[in-house]
Amino acid sequence: MKNIRSIHFSKENKNKFDKKNKKGVIEVQFNWIFILIAGFVIFIFIIGIIFSQKSNAEKQSTIQISNQIITLLKGKQQTADVYSEINFPHASINFRCEMIENASYFSFKIDGSDRVVLPTEVIFAPKDITTDKLIVWTQAFNLGFPINIFSYITTSDIIILIINDSNTDTYYAKELSENIPSNITHHVIDMTDLNNYVSNKNKKVVCFADNCNNIPIGYDYIEITPSSYQSDLFSYGNITFRKSGLSVTPEPLPYIAKAGLLGAIFSDTKDYYYCQMSRAMNHYEIKRDLTERRLVMIQNDTSNNNCKQKINITLVQNIKPYENIIFNYINITSLYKNTIDLDIRNSDLTLSSCPKLY
Numbered sequence: 001m002k003n004i005r006s007i008h009f010s011k012e013n014k015n016k017f018d019k020k021n022k023k024g025v026i027e028v029q030f031n032w033i034f035i036l037i038a039g040f041v042i043f044i045f046i047i048g049i050i051f052s053q054k055s056n057a058e059k060q061s062t063i064q065i066s067n068q069i070i071t072l073l074k075g076k077q078q079t080a081d082v083y084s085e086i087n088f089p090h091a092s093i094n095f096r097c098e099m100i101e102n103a104s105y106f107s108f109k110i111d112g113s114d115r116v117v118l119p120t121e122v123i124f125a126p127k128d129i130t131t132d133k134l135i136v137w138t139q140a141f142n143l144g145f146p147i148n149i150f151s152y153i154t155t156s157d158i159i160i161l162i163i164n165d166s167n168t169d170t171y172y173a174k175e176l177s178e179n180i181p182s183n184i185t186h187h188v189i190d191m192t193d194l195n196n197y198v199s200n201k202n203k204k205v206v207c208f209a210d211n212c213n214n215i216p217i218g219y220d221y222i223e224i225t226p227s228s229y230q231s232d233l234f235s236y237g238n239i240t241f242r243k244s245g246l247s248v249t250p251e252p253l254p255y256i257a258k259a260g261l262l263g264a265i266f267s268d269t270k271d272y273y274y275c276q277m278s279r280a281m282n283h284y285e286i287k288r289d290l291t292e293r294r295l296v297m298i299q300n301d302t303s304n305n306n307c308k309q310k311i312n313i314t315l316v317q318n319i320k321p322y323e324n325i326i327f328n329y330i331n332i333t334s335l336y337k338n339t340i341d342l343d344i345r346n347s348d349l350t351l352s353s354c355p356k357l358y
Helices: 002-076 172-178 191-197 257-265 270-301 305-322 329-351
Strands: 083-100 103-110 122-124 128-143 145-154 159-163 186-189 203-208 220-226 236-243 253-256
Touching: 002 083, 002 103, 083 270, 103 270, 122 257, 122 270, 128 257, 128 329, 145 257, 145 270, 159 172, 159 191, 172 186, 172 203, 186 191, 220 257, 236 257, 236 270, 236 329, 253 257, 253 270, 253 329, 257 270, 270 305, 305 329
Parallel strands: 122 145, 159 186, 159 203, 203 220
Antiparallel strands: 083 103, 083 128, 128 145, 220 236, 236 253
């Protein structure tokens, strides 16, 4: 009987021990699960902080680059024929000029940042650039009186290839090359040498109307057709953004003055060039209106009848007819000839001891 009770007691104790053992195992497993979950949460939290700090650092870098570009471009708007370089951390930049309801807007964007609008700057640039250095060059845009300073943006790996026209009587290729800074990569090449640059994705091909017929198929190129007026490349003419091998001839756009022609060469597309030149003509209207008001005031204030008469002729013939001029070839032709006339009248007023037009 004693042995039976002893056996019964041992089984009872064993069951209690097994229950405690199972409970301990469950508690250990729960603790490990808790530790794993807590560790995972802490890990995610740390990763979140790292990515947040990285994102903030990238935003700060983007803001810094934007500020550098804005400062440079706004500063260059005051001075013509200036070459500058700006270095910054490697970034992708998008330039955009849009026509919305007969109004044009220019902006740029760096990587994932907000778009920055530049309301007064006229800037000709590739649509997209990925680089750590921008090259900026400026030229004055004058049409009798100062209108604006044009800025041209490029990079060191973008190459301008000007097709040699030494077989013609113009030598426009040489003249164009000499008017682009040596710091901006450009070459005058023969048509047969063009295939040496097939692998270069960042090339701009420029040719002149009498020398563009043999551009290899598949090339994008800019065809320049200068006006026969005074045989001057930098007077005015037509620009056509073309692709060889296409049967459809795109509609040409006009250019005026050296600053305008260079604007086409530094633009990627017809639409971008047209948008920027439309903005430039809006600036022309502002300056024309200011010039008109100034001349009216001078005319009213001067007692010199000779000066009064000369200023009145200028107002009637050279200033008022060009109000709200639209950017097209007919208007550009007239506008360029008016520019020459204005320069002559300005010199005449100076020689007559009258107030200058500008």
